[in-house]
Amino acid sequence: MGTDRVTVWDDLLTAHERAALAPGRPEDLDRTPDVLVVGGGVIGLMAAAFCLRRGFERVVLIERAPRLVPGASSGNGGAVAPDMHLLTDTPQFVAFGRKSRQLYLDLDAEWDGAIGLRRTRWLDIRAEVPRQLPAPLRALTADEVRDLEPDVRLPDGASAVLAEGQLAVHPGRLAAALAGKAGQVATGVGLLGVSMRGDRVAVAHTTAGDFAPGALVVATGLVPRPWHTGVPQRWVKGHMLAVAPGPWRLGSVLAGPYGGGSPLPGGGVVCGGTFDDDAGPDVRPEVADPMAKALATLLPGAAEVPISHRWCCFRPRIEGRQPVVDRLPGLDNAWFAGGHFTTGMMMAPATGAAVAEWIATGSAPPEVEGFSLPVSETCP
Template identity: 40%
Template sequence: MTAALHAVWRDLLGSEDVAALDPGLPDGFGRRPDVLVIGGGIVGVTVAVACQQAGLGQVMVVEAATLGAGATGGAAGLLIPDVHQGSDPDWFVDLARKSLVLWRELEHRYGVGVIDLDWIALEPHPPEFWPPASAEALTAREVAAMVPGLARPSAGLRLPDQGRVNPLLALARLSTSIQGVATGVTVTGVITRRGRITEVATSAGSLMPGVVIFATGGAPALPGLDLDLPGRAIKGHLLVTEPAPLELPGALAPVATPLEDGRLLVGGTLDLSDPTPQVDAEVIASIQAGLRQFLPATADLAVTHAWCCFRPAHPDGLPVVDRVPGLSNAWVTSGHYRTGILMAPITGELLATWINHGLQPPEAVRLDSTRFGSR
C-alpha cells in the first residue's frame, strides 16, 4: 500500500463537511462587516464564533485558500492540557484547561466531534514534566494489563478526562454557524487612518470593517500594517496506520493515539533543521520503527497517510493574543505552536471579551507582544 502524502482528516469527512471547508465567495459578500477575521484556521474560525456569540454584530471570515489549509489541517487534534504541566507556565496550563471546558461546550452546541479519552504516559517522563493532582500512578503490571501488546511494559501515569478532535470536522461544523465565510480571498494590504484600520484590500475588492482580527497562524505581514513579531515555522511529521489488531485504552505516549476506526495516529516530530515542505521518508520510517518497537503486533501494519505540517511559533513557544500596537480597532493572535487546536476556544473568548468591553482581560496580559519588546 502506498501512503497518501496528506493528512488523514479530510478523508474522514462526509461530503457536507468537505463542502463547508470551501464555500468560495458567498452571495451578498458584505463589504462592511462589524468584525473581520483574517485567517480560516481553527483559531480564526473559533474567534469568529466567539465574537458572534458575544453579539458583536456581523462577523466575516476571509481565508486565502480553503479553511484549515495551514497548520490546522495537519495537526494531531489532541486536547490534552495536562501534558503541558511543567513544560509551560502554570497560568498557561490553567488557560488550556479552561479551553478544554469550552471545547466541550462547543461540542454540545455545534457537534464539533470532541472525543473524550485518557492520556497514558509511559516512563521515563520528560524531565520538565510533573504530574498534576488528577494523575493516577500506574505500575508496570497495571500498564501491561491495559496494553497487552506492549513489548516492554513500564510504570506510567494516567491523565483522565482529556480529549481529541478531528480538526477539520470541528472547523467545518463551526464555520457553518458564522454569518459570513469566504474562501479563496487573499488579503493584500490595509489602509490606516488616525490609529484605525479603515480599509482592507483583498482579491475580492475592498472591505471597510469595524474591527479587524488577524489570525493567520504566524504574524501577519501586509503592506500598511506596522507589526513585527519574532517567530518561525517548525516542521513536524505524523502518520496514520491501517486498523490495528489491538485496542489502546487511550492516547499512549510516546507511542500512538487510536482513531475511531482502529487506526493509529503516530508522530508529532519536531524537525527543527528542516525547512523543506516535502514529507521526509526517513522520518516517517523512523516513526514507524518506533511504533513497532513498542507494539510488535503493528509490525505488518501499512501506513495509509503520512504528512508534515509547519507550526507557527514565537521564541518562547507561547502565542500572542493582543491589540495591534498603535491601532484601536485591530487585534492579532499568532504563534500557537503546539497548542493551536487546544487553545482556540479560550483565545476566542479572550478576544471577544476584550473587543466587547474595551478592556484587556487579565488572562491575556502575559500573552501580549510587549514580552518581545515589539512596541
C-alpha cells in the same frame, strides 16, 4: 502503500463536510462588518464564532487558500489535553487549556455532537516519573499499565504517568462545524494590506476588494506584514503519519520520549509530529517512518501493519512557544491571535472567546495578560 500529503482526517470527511470547508466567495460579502477575521484556520474560525456568540451580528471571515484549515489546523493530531502540560508549562497556560477543554464540551453539547469530540486518556511513558505529581496526574507501574492496556508493552525500567479526562477532536470535522457558525465565510480571499486612520484600521484591502470593518482580527499563524518587524517568529515543519488498524485494543493516547500515537475510532493510530529543519513542502518518508517504528516499541502489533498516510504541515512558532492574543502594535481596533505552535487545536476555543471579549469590552481578559506579542531587535 501509504498515501502521501493526504491526511487521515481528509479521508474521514463526508461530502457535506468537504463542501463546508470550501465555500468559495459569496456574492454579497458584507463590506462593513462589525468584525473582519483574516485567516480560516481553527483560531480564526473560533474567533469568528465567538464574536457572533458575543453579540456581533455582522462577522466576515476570509481565507486566502481555496479551503478552510489548509495548514496545521487540519494536519494535527486533534489533541485537547491540557493536563499533559502540568509538568512542562505555566499554571496560566494550563488554565487556558482547561478553559478550552470546557468550551469544547459546551459547544459539542450545544451542537449535538457535530464537532466529533471524543474523551481520551493519556499515558506518558518515560524512564523516570517525578516523585510528586500534580493532580490529576497519577503514576502507574508497568503492571498497572498492562492491566489498563493489555496490548501495550513498556520498555525495561519504564513506567507511566496517567492523565484521564482529556479530549480529542477530528480537526476537519471541527472546522466544517465551525464554518456554519462563523458568519460570512469566504475562501480564496487574501489580505493585501490596510489603510489606517490614526490608531485604527480604516480599510482592509483584499483580493476581493475593500472592507471597512469595525474591528480586525488577524489569525494567520504568524504575524503578517506590516506588523511582523521585530517579531521573533518562524514556521516549523512537522511530519505526521497514520498506521492502518491492527490486532490490538488501544484506549489510551501513548506519549513520551519512546514514541507513541493517538488511537482512531476505526482502530488505526495517528503518530506525530516531528520538528524538521527543512522548509520544503515535500513529505519525506525517511523522516516520518521512524515514528511508526517508535510506536511499535510500545504497541508491538504495530510492527505488522502498514503505514496508511504520511503528511506534513507547518506550525507557527513565536518566541516562547506561547500563544499570542494581543492588539496589533499601535492599533486600537485590530488584534492578532496566533503563534500557537503545537497547541492551536487545544487552545482555539479559549483564544476565540478571549478575542471576542476583548473586542466587546475594550479590555484584555485576565487570562491572556501573559500572552502578549513579543518584539525583539533581531529575529531568529
